[in-house]
Amino acid sequence: MTPLIILASVAGVFLLFLILQVWSRYSRPNELAKAAQLIPVNLDAFENLTDPEEEAYLRLNLPPAEFRSVQRLRIRVAKMYVAAMSKNASTMAFVGQSARAHSDPEIAAAGQNLVQQAIRLKVWCVLSATRLNAGLAFPGVLSPSNAIASRYLAVKYLAASLPGKLAA
């Protein structure tokens, strides 16, 4: 009987989850719009934190224990930047989604492209955060990558180009 009760309970919780989804869709229809605020990201600082040359310099000039401690601190800060980029990617995807529904096919196409690129960036942010977490565990072995900065910049320019297209 116990497994049957567990399965029914799981189904009950799932049903409540569905009710919550319906409720939040209608009670807070502009929730995503309200959350669509950009967090400023200083890409120079991020690139500095993940710069391999900077890391090599620190490795050479600091004792191993101190290097690991400093590197962990740098990775923690870099993680905060990646989290901000991830949040901004969601905002840009939301902006793209709004543009995608526009009656002008050019704007709609630009919005569609922005959504795709923002989703791609979001996935990259997850991968980057995973790599940073691994670097946090093994600061002396794994170096963080700053490849995401250029991707972020490209998507941001794509989003910034939308107003010109909207005015046309």
Add this chain to the structure above:
Amino acid sequence: MSYEHFIWLYRYLWIAPHVLLLAVAVVMVRKKLHRDFPIFFAYLLFEFLQFCLLVTMVYVKISPALYFRIDLFDRAVDIALHFGILHELFVAPVAKRLPMRRDMGRILNWVIVVLVALASVFIGASYYKIFNPSFLQGYVIIGTLNAAQCGLIVLVFLWHRFLGLSMSPFAFGIAVGMGLVVSIEPLMQAWKILVAAPTGKITDIVSMAAYHAAVLMWLYYALAREKATTGADAALPQLIEQAADMGRIAQL
């Protein structure tokens, strides 16, 4: 109150949702939604044809063995289509970009394998000592696939939330309707065994009513899509403002 009192309600709940499925399919074709959700469209048509076949078989009075064999085949195809629909919902945000769609499809396939394996282990281990193996087989398969589908529907919602995208009205309707259908079965199973008499038909009627509600939901959200599209211009001022902010940041 005997089952005879419910016979008209029972017939209504058997026939009406299937007729409404056809209405959903017609709305989908008119709004070109069948291009975005081809598997769901196929599911609607399959369900309707399956219903026609089963009704014919009931009135022609064929052998129960053949009836159950065809019913089993229908259920298997139903489950396969359910997974296909969940796949469609999962890749809906990147529907027009083939390489990303393929990548996400691959990720989802792995997620399905993991969820089905986890559910199999849990349900198989739990029921092995209680039921005999012949009962175990069918029950485990249905329970496992229902649990995996519930997990996948949760993932579809979380995936959209993670991406920061709001689900299109029709995708939302499909997900909620399907969730209702797959979650009601374990609840009714528990009710049948723990509360109602095993031969009681109330649980059947509740299951059929849930399916009816799901079909009505699909119809409502299929019709609601046009409203959302025409109202998209209302979001334009906000879009311009947000994009302008991004422009300013990009210039820094």
